Amino acid sequence: MSGFRIGELAKRADVNVETIRYYERRGLLAPPPRSASGYRQYDELDVGRITFIKRAQSLGFTLAEITDLLRLRVDPDGSCGDVEDRARQTLARIEGKVEELARMKVALERLVSACENGRPTSACPIIEGLESVRELTT
Amino acid sequence: MSGFRIGELAKRADVNVETIRYYERRGLLAPPPRSASGYRQYDELDVGRITFIKRAQSLGFTLAEITDLLRLRVDPDGSCGDVEDRARQTLARIEGKVEELARMKVALERLVSACENGRPTSACPIIEGLESVRELTT
DNA sequence: CTTGACCCTGTACTATGGTACAGTGTTTTA
DNA sequence: TAAAACACTGTACCATAGTACAGGGTCAAG
The missing domain is CATH 1.10.1660.10 (Multidrug-efflux Transporter Regulator; Chain: A; Domain 2)
Structure with a gap:
């Protein structure tokens, strides 16, 4: 040690x-x-x-x-409602981040495949990729 | 418009x-x-x-x-190897981020369940949750 | 027994990502 | 038709997250 x-x-x-x-x-x-x-x-x-x-x-x-x-930790003698709340809030934020990352991923994958096909892309494929995903998702 | x-x-x-x-x-x-x-x-x-x-x-x-x-976009007349490289690098970074978030998620979920059981947690459950995911298996 | 590589505290400086005026021009609305 | 309400450029300022000394102490190697 x-x-x-x-x-x-x-x-x-x-x-x-x-x-x-x-x-x-x-x-x-x-x-x-x-x-x-x-x-x-x-x-x-x-x-x-x-x-x-x-x-x-x-x-x-x-x-x-x-x-x-x-x-963030559960205290032996403290009440833990607050800890649980904050942990849950962070969990929700994390889930939101994962979703955003998934959207960016799809947009980038599309870009790569456009690349492979030698097709040009629009002025901003990243943002447009995100928007078209939203059409499919929501 | x-x-x-x-x-x-x-x-x-x-x-x-x-x-x-x-x-x-x-x-x-x-x-x-x-x-x-x-x-x-x-x-x-x-x-x-x-x-x-x-x-x-x-x-x-x-x-x-x-x-x-x-x-990042594929140019009609430019070569796109570089664009593809950068897109792939970003994809790798995104995957790394998703993994980190997944680890944080597990640690927080364990914390919440420790809370529900009224069990106290160690000095830093978040870091320990990330490090020893196998011990204690809730 | 000194030189070089570390460490200490304290304070000052830097980079990034904004935010806030000052001084002036334009639009909208009472 | 005047006064809010908004816009313009330019410059100064701010918070966050470090980073860099200055001036000093510690310690192992030569």
């Missing part, structure tokens, strides 16, 4: 050292234990935490939303 | 007027025709364009990437 310092964590999670300290300031990462000389001590779990933050970000979540996501 | 001005477009696409002018400066929207007095003239298609930009953004694409996406 090797502990390591911030530079090593930055390397493993493929982010800047300053980004890690920034996440700590923002409350996305809990202040880690310190060595006798004051160096931050991390472990493998921290790599996962940062990777999660980066992925969530690439899916269009803001750091504020991710902060909230990371705090 | 009713043409309308920037304020009306902003209202229909639910964005700020300044955002539309900003997108034009950035090259995300082509400069529209102007009225005799110099007012920008838009139509329904522009609503779709802006809606697309907003959605792509919420899926984690940057304006630079969206600009590229919007320009």
Whole structure:
């Protein structure tokens, strides 16, 4: 269970050292234990935490939303109605995102197949692709 | 086909007027025709364009990437190998995003069901849900 | 026992994606 | 026919998410 310092964590999670300290300031990462000389001590779990933050970000979540996501948990003695609500809201957002991605996928696949057939496409096939899908879907 | 001005477009696409002018400066929207007095003239298609930009953004694409996406099209006389490549790369990214969302979904669903059972969860169920999907199998 | 590679805090700067005027012209409406 | 209401350009400002020092301490290797 090797502990390591911030530079090593930055390397493993493929982010800047300053980004890690920034996440700590923002409350996305809990202040880690310190060595006798004051160096931050991390472990493998921290790599996962940062990777999660980066992925969530690439899916269009803001750091504020991710902060909230990371705090979502069922408390042993707290009521959990609120947690459940927020989790369900996020689930709904995720489903919406998946649908949008599916639409973009169809539009891009059409573009690729137009390519393969050597057919030119309209001025904006992406948007038109999305619109024609909507005709079929709704 | 009713043409309308920037304020009306902003209202229909639910964005700020300044955002539309900003997108034009950035090259995300082509400069529209102007009225005799110099007012920008838009139509329904522009609503779709802006809606697309907003959605792509919420899926984690940057304006630079969206600009590229919007320009993706098969040219009548240009070679299309490059267009196809870029479209395929985007398709791969989209598939990756869908997978990540699916993982987040599972983690959140587990959280909700832990909630329903009144069981407390660990310090960070979201990340742990993503990492150890097999243990505990709800 | 010093040099180089790290780490610390604190503060300043940057890029992206807008937003908000200021100063001026145009349209609509009371 | 005047005053809202809207549009124009240009420039300045803002929030978010980092990134980059400055000025200093720690520590292993040579």
